[in-house]
Amino acid sequence: MGLIAHTCVEATVRYAAELGYEVTMVKDATADYSDEEMHAALDVNMPNYASAIVTTNEVVDLISSLETSGISAQY
Secondary structure, three states: OOEEHHHHHHHHHHHHHHHOOOOEEEEHHHOOOOHHHHHHHHHHHHOOOOOEEEEHHHHHHHHHHHHHHHOOOOO
């Protein structure tokens, strides 16, 4: 776990995928030291491990659509 995309987040995503989890990466909810390192994490490495790479807006829209369709998101 952590906030730096090319180290902490990437390692956590990779480990979760190796354990058999389907991992969703929220790409605009993390950071890195430079655009180059962010690109390496999100565009080069993450697609090898994450099942989906989405934005926070996409996550919020999905949760909202579940709630309006009568499906309760349980936390």
